[in-house]
Amino acid sequence: GAGVSQTPSNKVTEKGKYVELRCDPISGHTALYWYRQSLGQGPEFLIYFQGTGAADDSGLPNDRFFAVRPEGSVSTLKIQRTERGDSAVYLCASSLTGGGGPTDTQYFGPGTRLTVL
Amino acid sequence: RKEVEQDPGPFNVPEGATVAFNCTYSNSASQSFFWYRQDCRKEPKLLMSVYSSGNEDGRFTAQLNRASQYISLLIRDSKLSDSATYLCVVVRSQGNLIFGKGTKLSVKP
Numbered sequence: 001g002a003g004v005s006q007t008p009s010n011k012v013t014e015k016g017k018y019v020e021l022r023c024d025p026i027s028g029h030t031a032l033y034w035y036r037q038s039l040g041q042g043p044e045f046l047i048y049f050q051g052t053g054a055a056d057d058s059g060l061p062n063d064r065f066f067a068v069r070p071e072g073s074v075s076t077l078k079i080q081r082t083e084r085g086d087s088a089v090y091l092c093a094s095s096l097t098g099g100g101g102p103t104d105t106q107y108f109g110p111g112t113r114l115t116v117l
Numbered sequence: 118r119k120e121v122e123q124d125p126g127p128f129n130v131p132e133g134a135t136v137a138f139n140c141t142y143s144n145s146a147s148q149s150f151f152w153y154r155q156d157c158r159k160e161p162k163l164l165m166s167v168y169s170s171g172n173e174d175g176r177f178t179a180q181l182n183r184a185s186q187y188i189s190l191l192i193r194d195s196k197l198s199d200s201a202t203y204l205c206v207v208v209r210s211q212g213n214l215i216f217g218k219g220t221k222l223s224v225k226p
Contacts, residue, residue: 033213042121042204042216043161056211091160093214100212102149102168108160 002026004109006092012115013082021077021112023092031098032075033106034067035091043091049075050098082116089113118143123205123217131225134195138220140188140205149208150181152190154201155219161204164190195224 005024013019025032030051035043045059049069057067064082069075079086093106123140130136142150150167165172167179167188178191188205205217 031212035214035216040218042218043214045209045213045215048211048213056209056213059213095212098212100149100208100210100214102151102166104212105163106214108162110160 004092004094004107006090006109006112008112009110010113010115012117014117015082015084017082017116019079019082019114021079021090021114023075023077023094023109025073025075025092025094026107027073029094029096029107030072031095031104031106032069033093033095034075034077035093037089037091037111039088046077046090048098055098079114082114084116087114087116119217120144120215121205121207121217124220125218126220127223128220129223129225130195132195132197134224135191135193136195136222137192138190138203138205138222140190140217142186142188142205142207142215144207144209145183145186146210147207148210150188151206151208151214152177152179152188153204153206153216155204156201161216164203192222195222197224197226200224 032049034046037043048056051072067077089111092109152164153161154164155161176193202219
């Protein structure tokens with residue numbers, strides 16, 4: 001079946017602009033996660049959705065970052081007034097139930113590579 | 118101190134070698150642990166879960182020592198296709214994953 005998909009695959013923008021990154025999780029997965037990976041680092045947690053609600057947004061770095069999942073499926077990560085330090089690969093993952101048990105595997109999308117000039 | 122710390126690497130080994138990666142975590146309440154594999158410019162993919170009793174999947178063996186807050190991954194008979202970055206992962210109570218920085222493995226002919 002289809003895996004997690006993310007669009008766009010690459011996004012180049014200018015400092016100060018607004019960007020939206022989209023994630024389509026695996027059908028039927030209630031949990032959706034956003035991570036950010038900078039060069040040479042492991043992915044860093046941003047936000048976790050359980051259904052339509054943000055169950056944990058403690059990883060969002062500041063109020064320029066916001067994410068929604070209005071119908072409990074597709075999610076959009078929104079970044080306002082982008083800065084050069086926002087350049088990274090933004091990864092989305094989904095899992096069947098969430099909660100992080102040893103059998104609740106998170107499947108990752110291919111990521112969106114964001115470059116802020 | 119970082120929540121998850123790994124050997125810095127890189128590890129450069131010949132085909133057929135046995136290689137071990139180590140990882141420590143700081144939150145003693147952590148309950149679930151994984152090893153993920155990440156190929157260059159690709160997304161992370163689950164390699165295996167890690168259980169207290171230890172678990173094996175073919176050439177790969179994962180061990181967890183809760184008392185020492187230590188996780189290991191052993192790869193036997195390394196193949197060229199094992200070349201990748203290996204990420205140690207600890208799960209927070211809500212289910213979000215905390216990744217180590219990763220250890221890069223290069224297997225040479």
